[in-house]
Amino acid sequence: MSELREIFRNAIDLNRYSNSVSRRLIRAYNDAVLDAVDQLRGIDELASPVKAARLRAILAQLNDSLSTWSGDSIATMTEELQGLAVLQSEFAAEQLQKALPAGAAATVGTVEISPALGQAIVTSQPTVAGVVNLSDSFARIASNPITFQLTIGQEISLPNGEVVREAFSKMSARQAELFSVAVRNGLLEGESVPSIVRRLKGRLTKEQRGSIDTIIAAGGQATSIPNNQIRAIVRTSVNQVAVAADRIIAAENPDVTAKYRYTATLDSRTSPICRALDGKVFEHGKGPYPPQHFNCRSRYINIPIGLEKEFEEAREDYGEWLNDQTDAVKRDALGPERLAMWNGLVKKYGPSDAIRKFVAKDGSELTLDELRTRGYGTSAR
Numbered sequence: 001m002s003e004l005r006e007i008f009r010n011a012i013d014l015n016r017y018s019n020s021v022s023r024r025l026i027r028a029y030n031d032a033v034l035d036a037v038d039q040l041r042g043i044d045e046l047a048s049p050v051k052a053a054r055l056r057a058i059l060a061q062l063n064d065s066l067s068t069w070s071g072d073s074i075a076t077m078t079e080e081l082q083g084l085a086v087l088q089s090e091f092a093a094e095q096l097q098k099a100l101p102a103g104a105a106a107t108v109g110t111v112e113i114s115p116a117l118g119q120a121i122v123t124s125q126p127t128v129a130g131v132v133n134l135s136d137s138f139a140r141i142a143s144n145p146i147t148f149q150l151t152i153g154q155e156i157s158l159p160n161g162e163v164v165r166e167a168f169s170k171m172s173a174r175q176a177e178l179f180s181v182a183v184r185n186g187l188l189e190g191e192s193v194p195s196i197v198r199r200l201k202g203r204l205t206k207e208q209r210g211s212i213d214t215i216i217a218a219g220g221q222a223t224s225i226p227n228n229q230i231r232a233i234v235r236t237s238v239n240q241v242a243v244a245a246d247r248i249i250a251a252e253n254p255d256v257t258a259k260y261r262y263t264a265t266l267d268s269r270t271s272p273i274c275r276a277l278d279g280k281v282f283e284h285g286k287g288p289y290p291p292q293h294f295n296c297r298s299r300y301i302n303i304p305i306g307l308e309k310e311f312e313e314a315r316e317d318y319g320e321w322l323n324d325q326t327d328a329v330k331r332d333a334l335g336p337e338r339l340a341m342w343n344g345l346v347k348k349y350g351p352s353d354a355i356r357k358f359v360a361k362d363g364s365e366l367t368l369d370e371l372r373t374r375g376y377g378t379s380a381r
Contacts, residue, residue: 008318018235020365032065066172082118088245122164211363257302264298319355
């Protein structure tokens with residue numbers, strides 16, 4: 001079904017978008033850490049009292065730098081997820097429209113995303129109240145706008161219950177403390193400063209080239225794990241916004257869609273829970289929604305009323321479909337420089353497994369503006 005193909009294509013593009021946002025945040029984080037590591041190099045030559053004072057100054061500066069990084073990252077995520085919410089809500093409405101019989105598309109109600117949504121996504125604490133009234137954030141595009149409540153406890157908070165602001169704030173404080181402990185323990189145990197530096201930074205350099213995986217692999221104790229955490233927060237948040245957009249459109253169109261189909265095909269390391277849910281159909285509000293865990297790439301698709309049987313029976317394999325297309329179609333879906341990579345994966349694993357391997361290995365990136373040029377939403381036209 002064409003609707004499933006569009007969901008798969010969208011999932012690939014959103015993975016690339018999350019790569020782009022993640023790289024920006026990871027690079028800024030790593031720069032702060034590398035500055036502190038570089039300042040450690042000269043403390044061996046200082047007398048003990050001066051060395052202790054210098055170390056305290058370095059650690060205090062790192063704490064301030066990571067606190068600034070946290071604030072900047074929160075602002076970046078607010079802006080990025082705001083823009084993404086607009087594109088994805090339009091995409092969700094378009095997919096529902098395309099699935100309806102000819103002449104019925106006009107019945108699909110769309111929503112307008114207010115500037116307050118990005119802030120709500122990043123900073124709202126779902127544990128304060130189970131239901132948060134976002135009536136100022138979502139309004140029907142019609143002559144008589146309506147408002148409604150959206151439960152954000154599952155859609156907006158991260159799988160561990162935190163929100164983005166809290167996750168970044170805690171990370172900056174925790175990593176500053178871990179850096180301090182690592183340096184102090186190393187010095188107390190007689191480890192040389194050059195050895196401490198190598199342990200903390202690995203082979204990482206500023207402006208490190210390569211994919212995010214390459215950057216993480218080059219890093220050391222002070223960067224690799226936090227970099228993975230940053231990527232997980234971004235990727236999970238991006239998926240949550242995409243799913244929230246689907247749910248917003250479904251809530252606005254109860255006469256058009258009453259059920260949804262869980263789609264886990266694009267999860268390159270499919271978790272047991274997503275594997276069990278893949279392809280299952282649920283009534284809105286009565287079944288689980290992705291993401292079910294950090295780094296979850298699962299999505300769902302709204303099912304138009306009257307087409308339940310067709311959607312329940314659909315088992316289209318995106319990898320097999322894509323492999324039968326022309327090279328031009330493949331380049332559009334995978335990227336102009338990824339065709340050789342795709343062909344090699346198909347030859348080795350077959351098309352069905354190749355698409356999962358591709359998503360796992362694909363480190364390419366797309367910005368929000370580049371997503372718009374790929375035709376998502378009416379704002380792109």
